[in-house]
Amino acid sequence: MLSFLAPALIGISVFLIYPLLSAIYFSFTRFDLLTAPVWVGLRNYEHLFGSDQTAWKAAANTLWLVVFLVPARMLAALGTAMLLTTVKRGGSVFRIIFYLPALAPPVAATIAFVFLFNPATGPVNELLAVFGVDGPLWFDSPEWAKPSLVLLGTWAVGDLMVIFLAGLLDVPKPLYEAASIDGASSWQKFRFITLPSISPVLMFAGITGVIQTLQFFTQAAVAASVASGQATTGGGISSTFGYPDQALLTYPMHLYVSGFRFYDMGYANALAVMLFLVAFAVTLVLLRRFRVFVTGGERG
Amino acid sequence: MRQSWLVGVARHSIAIAVAVMFLAPFGFVLLTAFMTSEQALTSDWWPSSWHPENFVTIFTQVPMLRYLGNTLMYSVLATLFMLLSSVPAAYALAKLRWRGSNATFVVVICMMMLPPQVVTVPLYLMWADVGLTGTLWPLILPMLAGDAFSIFLLRQFLLTIPADYLDAARIDGCGEWQVLLRVVLPMARPGIAATAIFQFFFTWNDYYGPLLYTSESQEHWTLSLALSQFKHLHHVEWNLVMAATILVMAPVIIVFFFAQKAFVQGVTLTGVKG
Numbered sequence: 001m002l003s004f005l006a007p008a009l010i011g012i013s014v015f016l017i018y019p020l021l022s023a024i025y026f027s028f029t030r031f032d033l034l035t036a037p038v039w040v041g042l043r044n045y046e047h048l049f050g051s052d053q054t055a056w057k058a059a060a061n062t063l064w065l066v067v068f069l070v071p072a073r074m075l076a077a078l079g080t081a082m083l084l085t086t087v088k089r090g091g092s093v094f095r096i097i098f099y100l101p102a103l104a105p106p107v108a109a110t111i112a113f114v115f116l117f118n119p120a121t122g123p124v125n126e127l128l129a130v131f132g133v134d135g136p137l138w139f140d141s142p143e144w145a146k147p148s149l150v151l152l153g154t155w156a157v158g159d160l161m162v163i164f165l166a167g168l169l170d171v172p173k174p175l176y177e178a179a180s181i182d183g184a185s186s187w188q189k190f191r192f193i194t195l196p197s198i199s200p201v202l203m204f205a206g207i208t209g210v211i212q213t214l215q216f217f218t219q220a221a222v223a224a225s226v227a228s229g230q231a232t233t234g235g236g237i238s239s240t241f242g243y244p245d246q247a248l249l250t251y252p253m254h255l256y257v258s259g260f261r262f263y264d265m266g267y268a269n270a271l272a273v274m275l276f277l278v279a280f281a282v283t284l285v286l287l288r289r290f291r292v293f294v295t296g297g298e299r300g
Numbered sequence: 301m302r303q304s305w306l307v308g309v310a311r312h313s314i315a316i317a318v319a320v321m322f323l324a325p326f327g328f329v330l331l332t333a334f335m336t337s338e339q340a341l342t343s344d345w346w347p348s349s350w351h352p353e354n355f356v357t358i359f360t361q362v363p364m365l366r367y368l369g370n371t372l373m374y375s376v377l378a379t380l381f382m383l384l385s386s387v388p389a390a391y392a393l394a395k396l397r398w399r400g401s402n403a404t405f406v407v408v409i410c411m412m413m414l415p416p417q418v419v420t421v422p423l424y425l426m427w428a429d430v431g432l433t434g435t436l437w438p439l440i441l442p443m444l445a446g447d448a449f450s451i452f453l454l455r456q457f458l459l460t461i462p463a464d465y466l467d468a469a470r471i472d473g474c475g476e477w478q479v480l481l482r483v484v485l486p487m488a489r490p491g492i493a494a495t496a497i498f499q500f501f502f503t504w505n506d507y508y509g510p511l512l513y514t515s516e517s518q519e520h521w522t523l524s525l526a527l528s529q530f531k532h533l534h535h536v537e538w539n540l541v542m543a544a545t546i547l548v549m550a551p552v553i554i555v556f557f558f559a560q561k562a563f564v565q566g567v568t569l570t571g572v573k574g
Binding site: 001003004005007008010011012014015016018019020022023026033080083084086087088089090094096097098099100101103104105106107108109111112113115116120121122123126155159162163164166167201204205208211214215217218221222225226229237252255256259260265268269272273275276279280282283286287 | 308311312314315318319321322323324325326328329332341342343345384385386388389391392393396398404406407408409410411413414415416417418419420421422423424425426428442444445446451476477480501504505507508511512515524525527528529530531532538541542545548549552553556560564567568570571
């Protein structure tokens with residue numbers, strides 16, 4: 001037994017338990033990497049809850065993404081998956097095409113989107129102009145930067161779509177046939193057969209989507225860097241974090257900047273502890289709701 | 301009859317419209333990659349003249365081969381190390397009965413769900429102590445101690461293998477390692493392939509890890525990290541940025557087409573069965 005699990009148990013202790021405990025310890029210290037940590041009690045947390053406006057802005061941005069990005073992706077995934085179940089010919093070709101964007105590396109996809117949504121020369125605003133619409137500034141506008149990221153996230157929705165498609169195909173066909181005989185409308189079939197059957201899949205995707213969005217970093221960092229068009233000076237790419245006007249500053253980016261640009265390791269760990277508490281609470285909801293997930297349903 | 305034919309046409313029209321929206325970004329990126337740098341700055345979308353040499357220019361302007369080598373080293377070693385450590389762990393969690401197996405699996409799930417940023421600072425300090433910051437090793441070496449997501453995924457695959465096969469081998473006198481190597485491994489090949497592809501894609505696409513550990517040491521950059529800095533580095537033009545974007549995307553898409561079935565099966569298992 002132990003010989004199978006030894007590496008994983010070492011991994012859990014060295015890469016989970018030890019760093020978690022040190023993060024909690026460091027969060028009560030002042031620590032700049034050069035000198036030894038100094039115990040400061042709750043001072044980092046007082047700063048976090050009392051005076052750090054940027055932390056609240058970053059937390060609000062991350063919350064915004066949880067509220068809009070997660071449902072948008074779920075709706076897009078459900079819509080495309082349902083479309084695939086109804087298309088009779090060429091279904092596998094459509095499935096591959098719908099899936100393809102999910103394969104694009106996030107950095108590459110983000111750069112492509114900033115280029116496509118360029119307010120002056122990008123094809124998106126040019127297309128909108130054809131219809132007489134004056135396109136927004138997208139990644140350059142504080143109001144439109146986050147919605148632009150939602151568009152990017154719904155474009156790359158294929159992984160979620162595949163999961164929903166498997167759920168839809170698992171719904172027993174006789175249920176639909178019986179409903180048709182009883183004269184149910186398409187909406188009634190969706191509302192009373194499809195939705196209840198796939199609700200565990202939707203719930204699971206929603207909870208894991210929230211946890212993923214709490215970590216949202218790459219796309220926001222790359223979009224800010226590329227859209228700002230600035231040459232990165234000291235501080236590297238993190239000097240452009242948040243562009244435009246802190247609209248794209250997510251909570252994990254603030255943590256990164258505090259730790260690795262301002263070398264305020266104590267404070268960065270206080271931010272980390274708060275992120276841990278939120279993510280852990282969401283994970284507990286997942287584990288309570290999906291016990292089958294852990295026991296594996298007594299197969300094998 | 302006629303009505304259902306119309307409904308079919310309507311559905312296909314919607315599907316085609318959606319397909320065009322999903323494909324259009326790839327098309328624009330590809331077309332821009334063939335333009336001159338001047339034309340890439342205009343709103344034209346069709347190249348007035350074709351410049352395939354852009355794909356060569358990026359290799360001379362930027363050390364792309366070095367970044368490609370770094371990325372391959374990271375992806376290949378991380379995937380191999382992950383398999384060595386995670387397959388046995390997943391086997392113990394899926395197929396062996398012991399006290400605490402469910403509790404251990406709950407810890408694995410918690411580790412999988414933990415945002416990487418929570419433990420970033422302590423881990424960085426740990427790797428700084430052994431002098432490995434500035435390289436990709438802090439991202440590769442931990443794979444020898446298992447990867448939570450891979451263990452989870454492999455376990456879900458292994459649960460689907462009937463216990464009878466394993467019991468038969470045990471009755472024939474196989475030890476548990478022999479059962480794993482001779483019986484489980486051949487039957488779990490699609491699951492192992494899917495997990496390996498996931499790990500490979502994750503490391504190929506990874507941005508946060510290489511940014512954290514190698515942003516100050518350019519000779520260790522990966523393709524994703526280099527691509528994000530491309531525009532700033534040498535005042536490179538958009539056409540070249542798009543050509544590089546294509547080059548970073550291409551291997552992932554090619555691998556997907558060769559291993560589509562295993563891959564889709566893997567994605568499906570990351571959800572939950574109702």
